[in-house]
Amino acid sequence: MNKVFVTRPIPQSALGRLRREATVEVWPGPQPPPYQELRRHVAPCDGLLCLLTDRVDAELIASAPRLRVISQMAVGYDNIDVAAATARGIPVGHTPGVLTEATADLTWALILATARRVLDGVRFIEAGRWTTWDPMGLLGLELHGATLGIVGLGRIGAAVARRAAGFGMRLLYTGPREKPAVAAGVGATYADFETLLRESDVVSIHCPLTPATRHLFDARAFALMKPGAILINTARGGIVDHKALLDAVRDGHLGGAGLDVTEPEPLPADHPLMAQERVLITPHIGSATVRTRTRMAEMAVANLLAGLRGEPLPHCVNPEVYTG
Ligand code: DGY
Numbered sequence: 001m002n003k004v005f006v007t008r009p010i011p012q013s014a015l016g017r018l019r020r021e022a023t024v025e026v027w028p029g030p031q032p033p034p035y036q037e038l039r040r041h042v043a044p045c046d047g048l049l050c051l052l053t054d055r056v057d058a059e060l061i062a063s064a065p066r067l068r069v070i071s072q073m074a075v076g077y078d079n080i081d082v083a084a085a086t087a088r089g090i091p092v093g094h095t096p097g098v099l100t101e102a103t104a105d106l107t108w109a110l111i112l113a114t115a116r117r118v119l120d121g122v123r124f125i126e127a128g129r130w131t132t133w134d135p136m137g138l139l140g141l142e143l144h145g146a147t148l149g150i151v152g153l154g155r156i157g158a159a160v161a162r163r164a165a166g167f168g169m170r171l172l173y174t175g176p177r178e179k180p181a182v183a184a185g186v187g188a189t190y191a192d193f194e195t196l197l198r199e200s201d202v203v204s205i206h207c208p209l210t211p212a213t214r215h216l217f218d219a220r221a222f223a224l225m226k227p228g229a230i231l232i233n234t235a236r237g238g239i240v241d242h243k244a245l246l247d248a249v250r251d252g253h254l255g256g257a258g259l260d261v262t263e264p265e266p267l268p269a270d271h272p273l274m275a276q277e278r279v280l281i282t283p284h285i286g287s288a289t290v291r292t293r294t295r296m297a298e299m300a301v302a303n304l305l306a307g308l309r310g311e312p313l314p315h316c317v318n319p320e321v322y323t324g
Pocket of ligand 1: 052073074075076077099235286287
């Protein structure tokens with residue numbers, strides 16, 4: 001039987017299906033395997049089911065001579081050296097689509113909570129400071145009539161845009177190219193990156209982390225944003241320069257930030273962003289619903305099993321392995 005390493009416990013229904021077709025070793029801990037352990041466990045395997053917390057680099061791939069398929073239980077795969085996998089002819093799978101709605105919901109939770117200062121309000125009560133109704137207290141950003149700027153109108157960006165209709169917001173989007181059909185469907189208008197920053201009250205990030213998007217949000221980008229605007233990131237922490245974000249929040253230029261992703265993850269407890277009143281941080285829970293995580297695991301297993309059988313992966317990030 002093929003040998004497979006799964007880097008963390010995943011939903012049982014998916015694991016059961018995998019166990020019927022392969023000899024499966026699951027890393028038991030709640031923490032990811034340390035890199036050297038990961039390498040050691042993958043070395044004799046035919047298949048790897050990994051998570052965004054696992055560094056699957058060229059060295060790891062080279063030290064696993066039997067490896068025939070890598071299946072990531074996430075839509076993002078910036079933790080995997082896809083070029084190295086492709087060079088070995090190893091298909092890499094991921095889980096697009098199934099987490100779109102859950103991630104869009106969480107994005108809106110952050111937009112609403114950050115704009116309306118929900119966490120500030122809770123902290124205010126916990127600090128025993130709620131003594132009266134205050135006409136000037138905890139004033140936030142009104143979303144109705146405001147402009148939402150979406151960076152990356154892919155599946156998740158479009159699902160976030162669709163939800164904006166109920167809030168009566170103007171919608172802008174940016175990205176490497178215009179997407180007229182998707183944009184028409186959600187009522188969004190294309191703008192270049194700088195125009196989007198200048199005109200948006202809320203900027204929400206939905207692009208992948210690539211060399212081109214690393215620290216796309218730097219001091220210059222924050223300076224272009226409207227005074228009082230808020231930044232939402234449910235994509236990847238590395239797209240934002242956290243030092244520049246901290247400065248922009250500290251000096252009052254930004255109205256706040258809602259982050260489900262940071263760099264690194266977890267952000268150290270003493271990181272100054274953690275203590276900022278206007279910054280709300282959640283621990284990368286965009287896809288964290290029972291239904292979505294179950295579907296992600298099932299999709300990752302389907303990709304893995306296809307790869308072990310020598311069939312094309314249903315969701316492959318490097319389909320060129322089949323053609324060239
Ligand atoms: C992904 O899938 O890339 C998310 O960040 C985690 O679900």
